[in-house]
Amino acid sequence: MKIIVTGGAxxxxxxxxxxxxxxxxxxxxVIDKLTYAGNLESLASVSSNERYSFRQIDICAPTALATVFQDFQPDAVMHLAAESHVDRxxxxxxAFIETNIVGTYVLxxxxxxxxxxLTSSAKESFRFHHISTDEVFGDLHGTESLFTETTPYAPSSPYSASKASSDHLVRAWMRTFGxxxxxxxxxxxYGPYHFPEKxxxxxxxxxxxxxxxPVxxxxxxxxxxxxVEDHARALYTVVTEGEPGETYNIGGHNERKNIDVVKTICRLLDEIISDKPMQIDRFEELITYVTDRPGHDLRYAIDASKIERELGWTPAETFESGIRKTVEWYLANESWWQRVKDGSYSRERLGLNS
Ligand SMILES: NC(=O)c1ccc[n+]([C@@H]2O[C@H](COP(=O)([O-])OP(=O)(O)OC[C@H]3O[C@@H](n4cnc5c(N)ncnc54)[C@H](O)[C@@H]3O)[C@@H](O)[C@H]2O)c1
Known part of the structure; x- marks a missing residue:
């Protein structure tokens, strides 16, 4: 297959x-505008492969997109380009309205x-796969219920409302245009190469x-x-084996309170790092409660049984194994995150592009 991945950086x-x-x-x-969140250094391990190519393109730019489609002749589009941070x-x-709604429409x-x-058989096998979030469902109160594929939409933030809008556009393009x-x-x-604002x-x-x-x-x-690598596998399974017109929820059966996530990371760091950065005995001493985010959703939890039953995907990592891998990755890849933190990953790129 030839696949266009938007937001691939x-x-x-x-x-x-x-x-x-x-x-x-x-x-x-890969087509990517390279906003602050786009980082070609996250693709360094594959960038010299002959099956990989990159174009710096805004999904809101119809002419550039048309050229790319004609040149590349894709069998599928996996659409991940978005503004993705709720606080922003x-x-x-x-920017969320522009990229997530208008950009999805233009794409x-x-x-x-x-x-x-395309020929009729190529038309039939073509896929447009839109990657969205469980935040479109709003939040759950209580501890029992789960988001299913039929849960009504009730987004809370400008981010989730813009993603909900884009989901509706994508479904309408199937229903109306086929x-x-x-x-x-x-x-x-969560996992390696995650931008350090999350x-x-x-x-x-x-x-x-x-x-x-800050909590x-x-x-x-x-x-x-x-x-994240379980998600990537799920997405590839969906684009290659999923049914057009269907929705699949993807989740890891790993519900955790934010404070417990933070304490787990602290305990892992206590175990791995012998030299603490300052006068503390345990990393938990650094936890600081800050004013809550406006409209903050209480609980998200996914019922992923449909993708497991119909497409045979299951997550390989538990939260315990995944968070350990993640902490170890950040400890071993300081050069990646230092260049994100000091801005050099994008400054050098801007220099190259000017
Ligand atoms: N991160 C999560 O936990 C999560 C969970 C569920 C769904 N999603 C969805 O998955 C997708 C990817 O999320 P992420 O966390 O990798 O986001 P990200 O912010 O890390 O990456 C977004 C990418 O899109 C690019 N981009 C932004 N605007 C663009 C534009 N106008 N044209 C072209 N490229 C543009 C950026 O440069 C960046 O490379 C998003 O659609 C998001 O809504 C994310």
Missing amino acids: GFIGSAVVRHIIEATHDEVL SIVGPA LEATRDYWSQ LPTIVTNCSNN LIPLVILNALEGKPL YGNGCQIRDWLY
Whole structure:
């Protein structure tokens, strides 16, 4: 297959691209605008492979997209490009509306234009796979219920509302125009190459520097954590074996309170690091409760039984194995995250592009 991966320089997109290049014979073209969240250094391990190529393109730019489709002639699009950080969507929602809603619309139209010119068998086998989030369902109260594929949408933040809008567009393009689309909604991911503004890498890196470990509110918000490489495998399974018109929820059966996630990381660091960064005995002493995020969702939890039953995917990592791998990865890959923290990963790129 020839697959376009939008947002392939981001956290999950780069895991998808590494998976496709390392575990399959497929060809990948990454299209990515390279916002602050895009980092080509996350693709260094595959960038010299002849089945990999990259184009710096904004998904809101129809002409550039049309050229890419005609040149590359894809069999599938995996659409991950998005603004993805809830806190940023509260401070500045405009970029979320532009990329997540308008960008998805422009990409759908570019895809439809290309797809409509294919032969009927190529049209039938073509896939547009939209990667979305469980945050479109809002939040759960109580400890029992789970998000299923039929849970009504009730997004809380500008981020989740923009993702919900894009999910609706994708489904409408199948119903109205026949474009073979599939939507996946996944829970919180964690793992290597995660941008250090998100909870898990932020806590690991702040702890290493002896800085406060910020926890929103009382820290009792529950998230359902999935190791990013398990997600990448699930996404490849869906794009190759999923049914057009279907939605698949993806999750790791790993519900944890935020405060417990932070304490787990602290305990792992206590175990691994003998030289503490400052006058502390245990990393937990750095935990600092901060004012809660407005509209903060209480609990997310995914019922992933459909993808397990119908496509045979199951997560390989438990939270305990995945979080250990993640902490060890950050300890072993300081050069990657130092260049993110000091900005050199994007400054050098801007210099190259000017
Ligand atoms: N991170 C999670 O826990 C999670 C969970 C479920 C679903 N998702 C979804 O998965 C997708 C990827 O998430 P992520 O965490 O890897 O995000 P990310 O922020 O790490 O990466 C997003 C990528 O999209 C690129 N991008 C942004 N705007 C663009 C534009 N206009 N044109 C082209 N490229 C653009 C960025 O440069 C970046 O490389 C998103 O759609 C997100 O909603 C994420």
